Amino acid sequence: MHPLSVHPIFREPILHFLLIGAVLFGLYGWVNPDAASPTGEIRVDQGRIDQLAAQFEKSWQRPPSADELQQLIDDFIVEEIFYRQALALGLDADDRVIRRRLRQKMEFLTTEAARFYEATDAELSAYLQQHPDKFQSGSQFSFEQVFFKGQEPQLATRIQAAEQALRANQPVTGDATLLPGFVALSPAYDIDSWFGDGFSAQLESLAIDQWSAPIQSEYGVHLVKLLARQAPRLPRLAEIRPTVEREWRNHKNQEVKSAMIERLKSGYSIVVETHAEGRI
Amino acid sequence: MTGLWRNRWGRGITARSCRSGPQSKFECTGNPLNLKRSFIVKRFRHLTLIGLTGLLANVSYGGMDAGALDQKTAEKVHGGKSYSPYVNRSFPTRPYFGDTHLHTGFSMDAGAFGAKLTPRDAYRFARGEQVMASSGQPAKLARPLDFLVVSDHSDNMGMFPDLYAGKPNILADPVGKKWYQMIQNGQGPAAAMDLIGRFSQGTFPKALMYSPGTAPYKAAWQETIAAAEAYNEPGRFTAFIGYEWTSLVKGNNLHRNVIFRDNGDKASQVEPFTVYPPAGSDNPVDLWKWMQNYEDKTGGRVLAIPHNGNLSNGMMFPVEKAFGKRLNKEYVQQRAKWERLYEAAQTKGDGESHPYLSPNDEFADFETWDKTNLDGSVPKTKDMLAGEYVRSALKNGLKLEEKYGTNPYKFGMAGGSDAHTGLTAMEEENFFGKTTPQEPSPERIKGLFVNNKKTGVVVYDWEVGAASYTAVWAEENTRAALWDAMERKETYVTTGPRMVVRFFGGWDFVAADANTRNPADVGYVKGVPMGGDLQNAPQDTAPSFLVAALRDPIGANLDRIQIVKGWLDGKGELQEKVYDVAWSDQRTPGSDGKLPPVGSTVDLENATWTNTIGAPELIQVWQDPDFDPKLRAFYYVRVIEIPTPRWTAYDQKRFGVKAPENARLTIQERAYTSAIWYTPG
Numbered sequence: 001m002h003p004l005s006v007h008p009i010f011r012e013p014i015l016h017f018l019l020i021g022a023v024l025f026g027l028y029g030w031v032n033p034d035a036a037s038p039t040g041e042i043r044v045d046q047g048r049i050d051q052l053a054a055q056f057e058k059s060w061q062r063p064p065s066a067d068e069l070q071q072l073i074d075d076f077i078v079e080e081i082f083y084r085q086a087l088a089l090g091l092d093a094d095d096r097v098i099r100r101r102l103r104q105k106m107e108f109l110t111t112e113a114a115r116f117y118e119a120t121d122a123e124l125s126a127y128l129q130q131h132p133d134k135f136q137s138g139s140q141f142s143f144e145q146v147f148f149k150g151q152e153p154q155l156a157t158r159i160q161a162a163e164q165a166l167r168a169n170q171p172v173t174g175d176a177t178l179l180p181g182f183v184a185l186s187p188a189y190d191i192d193s194w195f196g197d198g199f200s201a202q203l204e205s206l207a208i209d210q211w212s213a214p215i216q217s218e219y220g221v222h223l224v225k226l227l228a229r230q231a232p233r234l235p236r237l238a239e240i241r242p243t244v245e246r247e248w249r250n251h252k253n254q255e256v257k258s259a260m261i262e263r264l265k266s267g268y269s270i271v272v273e274t275h276a277e278g279r280i
Numbered sequence: 281m282t283g284l285w286r287n288r289w290g291r292g293i294t295a296r297s298c299r300s301g302p303q304s305k306f307e308c309t310g311n312p313l314n315l316k317r318s319f320i321v322k323r324f325r326h327l328t329l330i331g332l333t334g335l336l337a338n339v340s341y342g343g344m345d346a347g348a349l350d351q352k353t354a355e356k357v358h359g360g361k362s363y364s365p366y367v368n369r370s371f372p373t374r375p376y377f378g379d380t381h382l383h384t385g386f387s388m389d390a391g392a393f394g395a396k397l398t399p400r401d402a403y404r405f406a407r408g409e410q411v412m413a414s415s416g417q418p419a420k421l422a423r424p425l426d427f428l429v430v431s432d433h434s435d436n437m438g439m440f441p442d443l444y445a446g447k448p449n450i451l452a453d454p455v456g457k458k459w460y461q462m463i464q465n466g467q468g469p470a471a472a473m474d475l476i477g478r479f480s481q482g483t484f485p486k487a488l489m490y491s492p493g494t495a496p497y498k499a500a501w502q503e504t505i506a507a508a509e510a511y512n513e514p515g516r517f518t519a520f521i522g523y524e525w526t527s528l529v530k531g532n533n534l535h536r537n538v539i540f541r542d543n544g545d546k547a548s549q550v551e552p553f554t555v556y557p558p559a560g561s562d563n564p565v566d567l568w569k570w571m572q573n574y575e576d577k578t579g580g581r582v583l584a585i586p587h588n589g590n591l592s593n594g595m596m597f598p599v600e601k602a603f604g605k606r607l608n609k610e611y612v613q614q615r616a617k618w619e620r621l622y623e624a625a626q627t628k629g630d631g632e633s634h635p636y637l638s639p640n641d642e643f644a645d646f647e648t649w650d651k652t653n654l655d656g657s658v659p660k661t662k663d664m665l666a667g668e669y670v671r672s673a674l675k676n677g678l679k680l681e682e683k684y685g686t687n688p689y690k691f692g693m694a695g696g697s698d699a700h701t702g703l704t705a706m707e708e709e710n711f712f713g714k715t716t717p718q719e720p721s722p723e724r725i726k727g728l729f730v731n732n733k734k735t736g737v738v739v740y741d742w743e744v745g746a747a748s749y750t751a752v753w754a755e756e757n758t759r760a761a762l763w764d765a766m767e768r769k770e771t772y773v774t775t776g777p778r779m780v781v782r783f784f785g786g787w788d789f790v791a792a793d794a795n796t797r798n799p800a801d802v803g804y805v806k807g808v809p810m811g812g813d814l815q816n817a818p819q820d821t822a823p824s825f826l827v828a829a830l831r832d833p834i835g836a837n838l839d840r841i842q843i844v845k846g847w848l849d850g851k852g853e854l855q856e857k858v859y860d861v862a863w864s865d866q867r868t869p870g871s872d873g874k875l876p877p878v879g880s881t882v883d884l885e886n887a888t889w890t891n892t893i894g895a896p897e898l899i900q901v902w903q904d905p906d907f908d909p910k911l912r913a914f915y916y917v918r919v920i921e922i923p924t925p926r927w928t929a930y931d932q933k934r935f936g937v938k939a940p941e942n943a944r945l946t947i948q949e950r951a952y953t954s955a956i957w958y959t960p961g
Contacts, residue, residue: 058551059559061573071558100394104385108503116463116471146797149897176795176899178780178830180373189408193423193778194374196833218833219896246510250400 042080044073052076110257117252119245125237127248132234134247140230141203142185146174149220159214159221166211166223179219185228195219203229371804372753372770376762377778378427378518379406379704380585380750381537381623381696385414386432386500387524394716397702399430399504403511403519406704415719419703419712422834423778425749426757427518428704429696431537432504455485501551505544512543514758523552525584527562531657533591536567536619537696541763542580549578563603568614583767585694587623589673590631591654594664597673597689599680612680612688621694621766624670624773624952625748627706627714628698632918632952633671636662641858642874643842643920646950647745647775656732656739674955675846675854678912681959682848692769692811692954693916695748704749706776708947709887711746711927718744722935725928725943742943746927747775751951753809769811772917772953777832783810783917785956787817789824794899799828810917811954816961822907823958827861828899829919829951837894839864839878839920839948843902847913858918861902864895880923882946887925887933894922909960916955920948 052072056064064072092098128135146166148159162172179194188200196218206212206226214221237244384402385395396414397405405411408424450456455478462471478485505521512519520539527534540547553570554560561567564586571582589596598607605611624631629649638644650660666672670693677689697704701719705712713719718727718741727741751772754765765771772781782800786807793802803826808814814823831838840863846856860875869875881890904915926947928939939945 055551056559059553060570061550061577064558068558075558100385108500111503116459118466174797176797176799176828177897178782178799178828178899181798189424192833194833219830242510243513249510 040084042077044076048076049073107257110260111253113260114249114252114256117249119248121237124241124244124248127251128234128237128240128244131247135240135244136232136234137230138188138232139200139204140185140187140228141191141200141226142183142228143203143206144182144225144227145179145222146172146181147177147179147220147222148214149175149177155221159223162223163211163214172223174223175220177219179217185230195222371800371809372755372765373800375751375753375772375778375780376426376518376757377749377751377774378425378429378762379697379706380429380520380522380539380621380694381431381524381587381626381698382406382428382702382704383432383524383698383700384430384702386430386504387700393700395701399432399507399702400510402430402702402704403428403507403517405702407511407517411703413703413712413719414701414716415721417720419705421705422707422710424517425704427520427752427762429520429522429537429539430504430508431522431524431696432500453485502548505548509544512759515756518757518759518762520759520763521547525553525555525567527555527564527567528654529562529595531653531655532593532595533588533654534562534564534586534595535588536564536584536586537623538567538571538582538584539763539766540580540582541759542578543759546578546580550574564619565603565611565614568618571618581763581767582618583620583763584618585621585623585696586619587626587696587698588628588631588654589622589668589670590629590634590649591652592668593653593658593660594667597667597676599667599676607680607684607688609684609686612684612686615688616686616690619688619691620769621750621771621954622670622673622691623696623698623748624693625695625745625775626698627744627747629745630747630775631668631670634665634669637665637669637672638856638858643858643918643948643950646948647747647944649739649743651739652730652732652735652737656730656735656737659735659737670952671844671846671856674914674916675848675856678846678848678914679852679854681912687957690957692766692771693773693952694750694766694771695773695775696750697748706746706748708746708776708925708927708949709930711930713741714744720931720934722931722937725931725935725937725939740940740943742928742939745775748773749776749778751778751781769954770809772810772951774951775947775949777835777921777949777951779832779835779838779919779921779951780830781917781919781951781953782826782828783953783956784808784826785812785814785823785915786826787814787821787823789826789901789903791901793826794828794901799826799899802826808956810956812956814956814958817907817909817958822904823915823956824901824903825861825915825956826899826901827917828897829862829917830897831894831921836889836921836924836949837864837891837896838898839894839922840875841898841900842918842920843915844918845904845906845913845915847908847911849911850908857906859902862898862900864898864922865893878922880946882923882925882929884925884929884945885933887929889922889924891922912960913958914955915958917951917953919951921950923948 049069053064053069056068056072086092146162148155148162150158162174165172183191183194191200191203192198199215199217202215203224203226206224206229208226208229210225212224212226215224216222382402383395384397384399386399387395394414397411401411405419405421406425406428408421410418410420413419451460459471459474462474501523504523508519508521510519511517521542521544522537522539525536525538527536538552553567555562567584571584574580574582586596595602600607602611622631625647630647632646633641633644634648634650635641635645650665652659666676673689673691677687680689681687697706698714699705699712700715701712703712703719711720713724714729718724718729724741728738729741729744730737730739732738750766751774752762752765753770754761772783782803784803784807789802789806793799793806796802803809807826817823825843827841827843829838829841841861843859843861844856845859846854849855860869863875864878867876867878879893881892883889898919904913907913923946926945928943929945931937932939932945
């Protein structure tokens with residue numbers, strides 16, 4: 001049983017947090033009247049008001065009315081009070097939601113830092129050459145197929161007749177199926193997602209533009225005419241630049257994040273205390 | 281009503297084949313064959329580019345595909361003569377599979393559960409890459425998905441676009457100015473290290489640390505958009521921009537996922553609509569206003585997909601009042617306009633039917649979650665159920681249409697996982713759970729999902745289902761093509777397996793149509809696909825339907841195809857009936873009209889099954905035997921697989937654990953298509 005299971009998962013945790021905070025605040029104030037007294041000034045300046053209005057407009061696509069703006073300000077003041085009191089009460093400590101949220105903000109920052117790196121052609125070309133497995137396109141095929149299913153020995157007889165007809169350039173009717181009769185140039189994984197694992201591998205050895213011997217799939221038997229085959233190849237940078245940049249940047253993000261963590265760690269002396277038995 | 285629908289159609293029509301005739305209410309402006317260059321054409325161009333120019337000249341075409349498709353039909357479908365009969369084909373030739381509903385660590389609740397994966401991780405995983413799950417174990421899909429919507433919550437904006445743009449407030453700060461100049465001079469890496477250094481030493485300039493709402497970090501919404509932009513790859517993988525509007529009214533689930541047709545340039549002009557006043561609202565009516573405003577402002581398009589009516593305690597599909605107001609013309613029109621699809625199955629229960637509402641349907645009780653609302657605060661009572669399930673909503677929609685002129689519940693079928701892990705892994709034998717604590721472990725089978733001490737409602741982790749995905753019949757794998765197909769409801773939901781399902785309705789399908797080489801050709805010519813409309817029955821003619829299903833190539837065989845009909849009878853009563861229309865193993869229906877069960881090959885101890893029962897493919901033409909042209913009706917397809925091990929059985933085997941005694945260990949996976957509606961003239 002996981003620790004949060006007593007809580008319904010979809011309720012907004014921040015709402016819980018605020019409600020619980022409000023209750024604690026009341027209790028605390030009741031027990032300790034001085035602690036709950038107002039602390040400091042809450043100033044809602046024009047900049048803040050403009051910002052509240054701008055946020056509203058981003059959501060609603062129109063500026064707030066005077067009433068709505070007043071509501072926004074009132075709501076902001078309540079939020080600010082709760083926020084300050086919650087911090088004063090130390091309600092942010094040991095709160096998993098808040099800790100994770102703050103961690104997430106730090107991680108956003110590292111993602112942003114990685115954006116300082118410029119993706120030059122030279123840099124990306126090198127990355128492409130160093131990671132061919134990431135960018136290599138697999139075999140691709142285009143073909144036509146006629147499908148047969150049913151019981152032997154009738155099946156074999158029908159297929160033989162079909163093969164003869166195809167050789168004589170006669171039309172052939174296969175069995176009805178949702179499998180495509182024609183497949184445009186498509187990667188092997190795509191073809192296998194239709195015909196089942198291993199089907200594309202059987203296309204490797206076929207001669208272009210000739211009807212094949214019967215080929216087995218997950219569903220039955222196929223006569224296949226291979227129209228085109230494209231061997232695996234490593235595209236040039238110009239063909240896939242956005243993809244390479246994405247992967248390279250992803251890599252950079254990891255680097256920057258690791259560097260940041262190392263750097264932050266170096267500012268701490270970290271002690272892990274284990275129990276006597278040595279269990280963590 | 282018609283005007284409204286046509287308007288919506290008019291905007292999405294380029295992605296659809298034009299059809300005319302009495303059976304189709306859709307009209308077409310312009311010629312889509314000209315408007316649209318199919319993906320196939322592009323691929324053929326590609327062929328020539330790669331040096332296979334000889335191919336086109338050499339291919340002898342005579343013996344290829346004449347099949348049973350007669351010449352006249354072929355011309356109508358293929359739009360006249362050309363080298364290949366497929367070149368100008370303007371209908372969808374394959375379904376694309378994806379998840380319209382996934383949360384990552386960006387969602388606060390997901391983060392609270394320990395999810396660390398980001399939208400970028402989520403897209404990588406859905407594209408078929410291996411990623412490290414938040415629980416520290418590697419995860420990979422058996423096959424890539426074709427599309428994904430990351431539907432997280434939102435906030436804030438970033439400093440960095442401002443920094444790049446050299447905004448005055450940034451340049452006013454000495455450090456900001458220094459970074460700006462370094463970037464301009466190609467010293468980005470040094471600037472990055474300086475930023476990290478200052479951050480770790482606490483000397484990050486306060487002026488650049490914008491106050492909440494304009495934070496220095498890139499905000500979740502902008503990063504969500506950036507992630508979708510980075511991983512969207514037209515033709516290969518579609519990364520939709522989207523979010524979840526998480527309305528919860530007293531614990532009753534009214535959530536909607538909002539999906540953008542557009543790219544980041546439009547989506548980033550707005551911020552997601554939220555639920556807390558004064559900035560937001562928990563009333564769907566206000567969400568629809570937000571959607572309208574978005575479209576008006578940007579010229580973009582959005583649609584919404586509600587989910588988990590089963591946890592709404594009757595609020596999802598109101599028939600009399602919503603939020604204290606009587607339903608009215610405005611409500612039904614807006615709902616029909618914006619809520620084009622409904623998520624009919626997901627991890628928190630199946631939403632197609634309920635055994636109490638459909639006592640004669642032996643398949644109605646499937647992965648049922650009917651104990652309570654979302655948070656367990658109010659137990660379910662039977663009177664709530666009719667406002668919660670797809671079939672009852674489709675039925676009530678007919679009645680509301682009669683009353684208000686528009687059917688608010690004329691939605692198509694979608695499927696999403698609603699996983700909060702960043703991992704859309706919804707196969708029984710590769711299920712990564714709904715939340716991070718539910719990622720694979722020996723303990724998860726005994727976990728508790730909801731445990732409300734006050735109401736005594738308990739839901740166990742084993743009750744969470746490995747479901748579901750949306751299948752979209754689109755012409756190509758792009759945001760626009762997939763979204764347009766969703767908008768016209770040419771979709772179905774599967775509970776995990778990738779079965780291919782076709783469904784066409786018309787007035788003149790005949791048995792022989794099921795034997796044609798490519799059933800879709802005749803389907804589109806003679807009828808409308810799933811999500812379409814039939815009107816004004818010709819004299820003495822009942823609608824006929826062409827239906828076909830192909831099993832997942834790495835999945836289980838099919839037990840049967842059913843057509844579910846709902847109608848509003850002459851007395852104003854709502855009726856429903858489930859017809860078995862195609863099945864495996866030459867079974868004969870019993871005297872009660874029921875088809876015997878297909879049996880089971882599941883070996884629970886080893887968590888295996890065999891395809892020695894069932895059929896790999898079923899195709900049938902079916903005509904409604906009880907049709908009355910004066911009555912409103914809908915028809916949708918339910919495809920049912922043979923029994924296979926449920927994820928709980930795989931867990932038992934792999935972890936050597938024992939599931940709780942009453943836990944379900946087998947499952948008959950299924951697909952539900954969008955309906956085809958009949959409306960009297």
